[in-house]
Amino acid sequence: MSRAGKGAAVDFTESDEHRAIRDAVREIGAKYGHAYFTRCTTEGRFTDELWADIFAAGFGGVNLPERYGGGGGGLIEMAIVIEELAAQGCPLLFLIVGGMCGPIIGDFGTDAQRQEWLPGIAGGHTKMAFAITEADAGSNAAAITTTAVRDGDQWVINGAKQFITGMDVADAVLVVTRTGTDAEGRGKLSLFIVDTAAAGLEFRPIPMEIKAPDRQFSVFFDNVTVPASRLIGGAPDQGMTQVFSGLNPERVNVAAQATGLGRYFLDKAVAYARQREVWTVPIGAHQGVSHPLAEVKVQLDLARLMGSKAAWLFDRRADGVGEAASVAKLAAADAALFALDQCVQVHGGNAFASEYGIGDLWGLTRLMRSAPVSREMVLNYVAQHSLGLPRSY
Numbered sequence: 096m097s098r099a100g101k102g103a104a105v106d107f108t109e110s111d112e113h114r115a116i117r118d119a120v121r122e123i124g125a126k127y128g129h130a131y132f133t134r135c136t137t138e139g140r141f142t143d144e145l146w147a148d149i150f151a152a153g154f155g156g157v158n159l160p161e162r163y164g165g166g167g168g169g170l171i172e173m174a175i176v177i178e179e180l181a182a183q184g185c186p187l188l189f190l191i192v193g194g195m196c197g198p199i200i201g202d203f204g205t206d207a208q209r210q211e212w213l214p215g216i217a218g219g220h221t222k223m224a225f226a227i228t229e230a231d232a233g234s235n236a237a238a239i240t241t242t243a244v245r246d247g248d249q250w251v252i253n254g255a256k257q258f259i260t261g262m263d264v265a266d267a268v269l270v271v272t273r274t275g276t277d278a279e280g281r282g283k284l285s286l287f288i289v290d291t292a293a294a295g296l297e298f299r300p301i302p303m304e305i306k307a308p309d310r311q312f313s314v315f316f317d318n319v320t321v322p323a324s325r326l327i328g329g330a331p332d333q334g335m336t337q338v339f340s341g342l343n344p345e346r347v348n349v350a351a352q353a354t355g356l357g358r359y360f361l362d363k364a365v366a367y368a369r370q371r372e373v374w375t376v377p378i379g380a381h382q383g384v385s386h387p388l389a390e391v392k393v394q395l396d397l398a399r400l401m402g403s404k405a406a407w408l409f410d411r412r413a414d415g416v417g418e419a420a421s422v423a424k425l426a427a428a429d430a431a432l433f434a435l436d437q438c439v440q441v442h443g444g445n446a447f448a449s450e451y452g453i454g455d456l457w458g459l460t461r462l463m464r465s466a467p468v469s470r471e472m473v474l475n476y477v478a479q480h481s482l483g484l485p486r487s488y
């Protein structure tokens with residue numbers, strides 16, 4: 096898989112390679128469909144079969160280097176995979192988490208860490224959760240209080256995290272800890288890879304209003320000891336850069352998932368509007384029905400364009416990726432919610448019947464306005480960094 100260098104001309108036509116990925120992933124997603132996703136949710140189990148198929152075909156690790164068993168692509172390719180699965184009604188949250196941990200280890204890990212962890216992540220055999228959120232810190236990562244303290248050639252971790260996705264299926268978790276405090280009182284951060292089975296680590300499921308096979312957990316660290324070899328990059332206090340570098344692909348992948356979900360709702364709405372007749376013509380002939388759907392298409396196309404730009408910038412490690420990724424996430428989350436609402440409206444009462452596979456996706460779709468970064472925090476970023484306005488907090 097080739098990636099043009101920095102400054103390469105932008106081409107808005109989709110390459111044959113990208114189209115082939117899109118088609119192949121769509122085919123795998125369609126084989127399972129939303130009914131499978133719902134069944135896994137109801138049975139309280141992970142999407143093992145779909146996960147295995149996606150990785151066996153080489154798409155789960157498409158963004159990781161070939162020398163570690165990945166596809167040699169980048170965020171653009173990963174976003175295509177995530178979007179197409181969501182468009183088939185299979186929005187896999189945990190694929191986003193994995194799509195974030197791998198690049199952090201790839202970019203900032205030591206050689207030994209890359210060799211130990213990337214082949215498993217690229218092959219789908221090793222699952223890694225990501226833990227930054229804490230009850231009292233919230234959106235302010237610099238205020239986290241989970242600490243890692245050096246003890247000889249080991250580190251001892253204490254604290255708690257919340258809303259951590261997929262702890263029940265993960266082999267390890269990439270944990271953001273505080274290893275110091277700077278002159279302004281902000282945490283100096285360090286990232287550690289911790290086995291989910293480590294002594295002193297416990298996790299409990301949080302009952303959620305999101306219907307998805309991926310579950311969220313409270314995680315507790317009580318004197319969890321890890322060897323120094325588990326500190327990402329080998330040196331402490333480097334975590335802020337590592338975290339922010341990892342959050343950009345996460346935002347792009349969430350944008351891709353939201354765009355895919357938006358397409359899922361739009362496809363359903365259009366199909367229904369074409370065939371449903373209550374007077375003498377299909378309801379899609381009424382402009383009160385067709386215009387909102389056309390507007391959904393416009394919003395999704397715009398969001399997708401911004402997501403592609405953000406992925407393109409990230410793959411070149413170019414400036415401006417932070418803002419582009421955040422804006423793409425905001426735009427895609429808004430577009431997906433708008434798509435869901437119009438899909439509900441077009442379906443009349445049927446939207447609320449379980450068999451139509453619409454209402455159950457509200458929680459997951461709405462989530463994308465609040466996480467992994469909220470709408471307000473994106474607007475704060477744009478107001479301060481792009482517009483030069485003062486900060487209120």
Ligand SMILES: Cc1cc2nc3c(=O)[nH]c(=O)nc-3n(C[C@H](O)[C@H](O)[C@H](O)COP(=O)(O)OP(=O)(O)OC[C@H]3O[C@@H](n4cnc5c(N)ncnc54)[C@H](O)[C@@H]3O)c2cc1C
Nearest residue numbers: 225226227228233234258259260466467468469471472488
């Ligand atoms: C389903 C799900 C899965 C998740 N998975 C993970 C995971 O795998 N790993 C992980 O680490 N975390 C995960 N999270 C956590 C998620 O990233 C956070 O919930 C999110 O970052 C928001 O943080 P918070 O909930 O603490 O909200 P808060 O920070 O408490 O914010 C609450 C509200 O206040 C607003 N607000 C706060 N500060 C400001 C300000 N300065 N200006 C304007 N408005 C402000 C916010 O925009 C928001 O609307 C998950 C959450 C959910 C619900």
